[in-house]
Amino acid sequence: xxxxxxxxxxxxxxxxxxxxxxxxxxxxxxxxxxxxxxxxxxxxxxxxxxxxxxxxxxxxxxxxxxxxxxxxxxxxxxxxxxxxxxxxxxxxxxxxxxxxxxxxxxxxxxxxxxxxxxxxxxxxxxxxxxxxxxxxxxxxxxxxxxxxxxxxxxxxxxxxxxxxxxxxxxxxxxxxxxxxxxxxxxxxxxxxxxxxxxxxxxxxxxxxxxxxxxxxxxxxxxxxxx
Numbered sequence: 001x002x003x004x005x006x007x008x009x010x011x012x013x014x015x016x017x018x019x020x021x022x023x024x025x026x027x028x029x030x031x032x033x034x035x036x037x038x039x040x041x042x043x044x045x046x047x048x049x050x051x052x053x054x055x056x057x058x059x060x061x062x063x064x065x066x067x068x069x070x071x072x073x074x075x076x077x078x079x080x081x082x083x084x085x086x087x088x089x090x091x092x093x094x095x096x097x098x099x100x101x102x103x104x105x106x107x108x109x110x111x112x113x114x115x116x117x118x119x120x121x122x123x124x125x126x127x128x129x130x131x132x133x134x135x136x137x138x139x140x141x142x143x144x145x146x147x148x149x150x151x152x153x154x155x156x157x158x159x160x161x162x163x164x165x166x167x168x169x170x171x172x173x174x175x176x177x178x179x180x181x182x183x184x185x186x187x188x189x190x191x192x193x194x195x196x197x198x199x200x201x202x203x204x205x206x207x208x209x210x211x212x213x214x215x216x217x218x219x220x221x222x223x224x225x226x
Contacts, residue, residue, distance in 0.1 A: 052145075052146060052149040053149070053155070055141070055142070055145050055155065056157075057092070057093070057141070057157065057158060057162065057182040057183070058164075058180070058182075059090060059092075059093065059095065059166075059180050060090055060091065060092055062222050062223045062224055063090050063091060063220045063221065063222060063223065064220070064221070064223065065088040065089060065090045065094075065095075065217075065220055066088065066089050066090075066216040066217065066219055066220050067086075067087070067088055067216070068087040068088065068089050068094070068212055068213055068216050069087070069212075070084065070085075070087040070096070070208050070209070070212070070213075071083065071084070071085045071086075071087075072084050072206050072208065074194060074204050074205075074206050075201060075204050078103075079102060079103045079104060080100065080101065080102040080103065080104075080199070080200075080201075081100075081101050081102075082098065082099065082100050082101075082194065082196075082201060082204075083098075083099050083101075084096055084097070084098060084099075084192060084206065084208070085097050085099050086178070087208070087213065089184070089213045089214070089216035089217035089220060090184070090217050090220050091184065091217055091218065091220050091222075092182060092183060092184055092217075093180060093181050093182035093183055093184050093217070094180075094181050094184065094185075094213050094216075094217060095166065095178055095179060095180045095181065096178070096179060096181075096192075097176050097177065097178045097179075098123060098125060098176065098177050098178075098179070098194055099174070099175075099176045100123070100170070100174065100175040100176070100196070100199065101173065101174050102173045102174070102199075103173065104173060105172055105173055106170060106171070106172070106173065106174075106175055106199075121197075121198045122196075122198075123137075123175075123177055123194065123195075123196045123199075124136065124137055124194065124195050124196065125137040125163055125179055125192065125193070125194050126163070126192070126193045126194075127161065127163055127181055127190060127191065127192050127193075128190065128191040128192075128193075129161055129185050129186070129188075129190060129210070130185055130186050130187065130188025130189060130190065130210050131186055131188075133160050133161050134160075134161065135160055135161040135162055135163045135181075136163060137163040137164070137165055137179060138163070138164075138165075141158045141162045141164065142164065144156060158182070161181065161182065161183065162180075162181070162182050163179050163180075163181055164179065164180045164181075164182075165177060165178075165179060166178040166179060166180050184213070184214055184217045184218075185210040185213055185214055186210065186214065187210060187211040187214060188210045188211065189207045189208070189209065189210055190207065190208050190209075190210040190213070191205050191206070191207050192205060192206055192207075192208060193205035
């Protein structure tokens with residue numbers, strides 16, 4: 001499976017989880033090709049998602065961020081390795097990429113396809129901030145935001161840190177997934193743990209410098225004022 005197919009699978013998974021939380025149900029249409037869509041499964045008309053305000057805790061569009069330079073190997077085995085790379089800090093949070101490299105091609109049994117997500121199939125990331133607050137990767141905060149908008153309520157701010165899957169994909173013998181972490185950390189150390197049972201990776205963790213992330217994020221320039 002090539003990189004574009006992996007990226008398409010990831011997008012369907014993350015977007016589909018949000019749509020399912022709102023009340024949309026996935027449908028597949030076969031004809032001259034295969035199309036994946038969503039149908040409204042609640043009483044009344046579906047919400048106009050284009051009018052839903054973008055969550056304030058997502059990566060800021062008006063910043064390019066500042067590279068922190070953190071690159072560390074979490075696991076290095078005979079047949080595969082996994083590392084944390086490309087850490088970039090913003091004024092409100094930071095992102096990093098988990099990079100998986102293997103001597104062998106990634107098979108369908110590693111990633112799988114479609115919805116709903118199968119426990120153990122997906123790469124899981126957990127972070128612990130210097131103050132002890134922690135979070136695991138997932139789309140619950142995004143789903144809660146859209147659900148509140150649908151109900152006419154003010155979307156809630158997350159009660160704690162979030163780890164939101166962003167862009168990702170792979171093919172052949174590599175796979176990469178980027179995560180957005182909110183908010184920007186306080187000074188100290190951040191522990192980041194990963195596990196991926198489908199790829200044979202048990203839970204393993206590493207500590208990185210939260211102070212360096214905070215300094216970089218607070219120096220991130222705005223592209224425009226206002």
